Amino acid sequence: AIGEPRAAVKRRRMWVGGVPTQLADSYIPASVDVEIGYSAGLTVPGGIYGLLEANGHRLDRFREELVARQASPEEAVALHLSNGAPVVSLVRHAIDEAGKVVEYFDSVAAADRHRYVYEFKATD
Numbered sequence: 001a002i003g004e005p006r007a008a009v010k011r012r013r014m015w016v017g018g019v020p021t022q023l024a025d026s027y028i029p030a031s032v033d034v035e036i037g038y039s040a041g042l043t044v045p046g047g048i049y050g051l052l053e054a055n056g057h058r059l060d061r062f063r064e065e066l067v068a069r070q071a072s073p074e075e076a077v078a079l080h081l082s083n084g085a086p087v088v089s090l091v092r093h094a095i096d097e098a099g100k101v102v103e104y105f106d107s108v109a110a111a112d113r114h115r116y117v118y119e120f121k122a123t124d
Contacts, residue, residue, distance in 0.1 A: 001027070001093065001104045008033035013078060020079045021114065024107040032057065032102050048103060049094065057096040064092045068111060079110050086111035 007027040014022040026048060028038050036042065036055040044050045049059060070084040079087070087108050094103040 002029045002101050004029040004031060006030035007104075008039035010038075016113070019113070020110075022107055022109040023075065023078055024105070027104040027106070029100075029102065032100075052094070052096070052102050057100075057102050059094060059102075060097045060099075061095050062092055063095065064090060066090050066116065071108070071110075075108050079108070081110055088114060088116070090116075 007030055009028075010026045012022075012024045013020050014024060028036075028048070032052070033039050036051050036057070038048065038051060042051060044054050046053070053059060067089045068086060069089060071079065071081050071087045073083060075081070075087060076083050076085060079085075081087070088111050090105070090107045090109065092103070092105040093101050094105070096102050
């Protein structure tokens with residue numbers, strides 16, 4: 001998905017009010033990581049997208065795919081859900097102006113703890 005065999009990976013489990021709500025993994029191509037210092041802990045306002053843009057990777061578009069499904073046994077344990085509880089899987093590709101995937105984001109969220117709202121302009 002990122003066009004390279006190696007990546008810098010950050011894995012997170014997000015909590016709200018003491019309850020785990022989301023598992024989120026970000027994959028940055030190794031060549032991009034070297035340029036932006038992601039795995040070295042460098043930060044700027046705007047998080048990973050601000051860091052990418054500050055280092056010459058102007059973002060052009062995102063491709064997202066949402067899928068509702070049952071939690072795997074491992075996801076159910078990590079999110080404190082019952083076996084087979086509904087989750088929403090979100091996969092995002094962040095693509096720069098050169099057409100390179102600069103982040104692959106893969107998350108699983110407890111379906112009853114999230115709302116996804118999208119707003120975008122209609123174009124010709």
